[in-house]
Amino acid sequence: MAAFRERIWFSKQSNQLGPSRCRANGCAAIDYASFGHPNHCTYDKNTELKGGRPMKRLLLSLVTFSLLSVSGVSNAEELIASAKEFRQYESQINAAREAAFSADLEEQQAALAEAKRLLKDEQTKADKLKAQFASNEEQLTKGSEALRLRTGSLGEMFGVVRQVANDLKSTTSDSILRTGTGNIHTQMPADLDALASSKKLPELSDLKALWQTLRQEAKLSSEVIEFNASIMQADGTTRTEALVRIGSFNVVSNQGYWLWDEQLDAFRSLVRQPNEAGLIANYLSSNGGIGTITIDPSRGALLSINSVTPAWSERIQQGGTVGYIIIALGLIGICLALWRLVALAVIEKGVRKQLVTTHAPDNNNPLGRILNAGSADIGTTNAELLEARLDEAVLKELPAIERGQGIIKLLAGVAPLLGLLGTVTGMIATFQAITAFGSGDAKLMASGISQALITTVLGLVAAIPLLLMHSWVASRSRTLVQILDEQSAGLIAQSLEEANPNNSGKPS
Helix, strand or coil, rough: CCCCCCCCCCCCCCCCCCCCCCCCCCCCCCCCHCCCCCCCCCCHHHHHHCCCCHHHHHHHHHHHHHHHHHHHHHHHHHHHHHHHHHHHHHHHHHHHHHHHHHEEEEHHHHHHHHHHHHHHHHHHHHHHHHHHHHHHHHHHHHHHHHHHHHHCCHHHHHHHHHHHHHHHHHHHHHCCHHHHCHHCCCEEEEEEHHHHHHCCCHHHHHHHHHHHHHHHHHHHHHHHHEEEEECCCCCCEEEEEEEEEEECEEECCCCCEEEEEECCCEEEEEECCCHHHHHHHHHHHHCCCCCCCCCCCCCCHHHHHHHHHHCHHHHHHHCCHHHHHHHHHHHHHHHHHHHCCCCHHHHHHHHHHHCCCCCCCCCCHHHHHHHHHCCCCCCCHHHHHHHHHHHHHHHHHHHHHHHHHHHHHHHHHHHHHHHHHHHHHHHHHHHHHHHHCCCCHHHHHHHHHHHHHHHHHHHHHHHHHHHHHHHHHHHHHHHHHHHHHHHHHHHHHHHHHCCCCCCCCCCC
């Protein structure tokens, strides 16, 4: 029997015909020549029916009815057989799928059971570890308490030993007892690093070693010994010279104090020896007797600071040109004030000598010249004329008495202004250094700051004594002028008494 192919068409909206739907464009055609394979169909785009309208549905029904009518009864039997065969095929597929699902279910159930078992084992192990941790913590607490009770005062000793080791380590790290060559280079019995960083109680041997180290330090610190060591010369070469160690404080020689330089591995001299260095020669020449010497208790720190501290001459140089001008003006003002004080002292001596002998005026002093100027008019009745002559004589003496006071006062006012000028110029130089090199290096700014501060100091140092000396000179001058005025008034009164002897005892 020839293969009979039948096609069944329906739209996407219709799901009435055919056992399964084609996955292409909503077609559900069944190819009976392939014995009803559900996924095989023939698709003809020219005869595709797209649902959604009543006319298309009517045409679809007519075509289906005509096809069924033509096929006949024989075709219906074949259709039934094919459907049964297709149904059997689907049953086989479903059975295979169900068997696969059942196998997967069993595997998953077995895996779940294994996971539950492992979880239970881990929980049991965790419970055991928690119990063991609690037990260990309890034992640790009991052990710590027992250790504290048994340790007692040894715990305090542990802290004291560490502190002493740290202090001794910092003291001896750069001590002259451990530097240089010869008999001052000794090995410490105790390992101070280990004692300072130890986390446990020190052993008896460690305590003995620490005690021996302290005893050795005390012994070496009390010795004054002579030894040979390398010294660094000014030209950069080294040579061996005899030095004397004064305890653990300083190393000296006839040339002065010496400091140990770790980088040079030799002793070097100070840039500037202190004034007390002159006592060293007398001390070394005492030959073990009693001598006087100055030591640095900071083991060289104060000597280093003193060696770089500028002297007064260096500080004046830091003031620059403005500083020299201030010093010159100050010296001029002081010399002028001293000269005026000496001159006023001489004048005052002559005036006070003249006060004793007013009846014999002397032209060598201002009072004598004033008396001589008014003696010719004594006894005259014209008091105004006598007063005018005396005032003229006093005014002639004032310039000689007050000479130089204005200059001294001017210099006292100019000196601090020059100090302010030096301050401004110094700050300008500082800002220029900052602009050129940045503010990272303080040495580049030190010159300008030094000039600013030194000129201010010099201005005040010059102005303060000038003001005091100007006040002193002005006071001496006022005293002399007051004496001259008093004597002039007395001379006028004497002249009036001689002119009117009858009215000398009557009130006016």
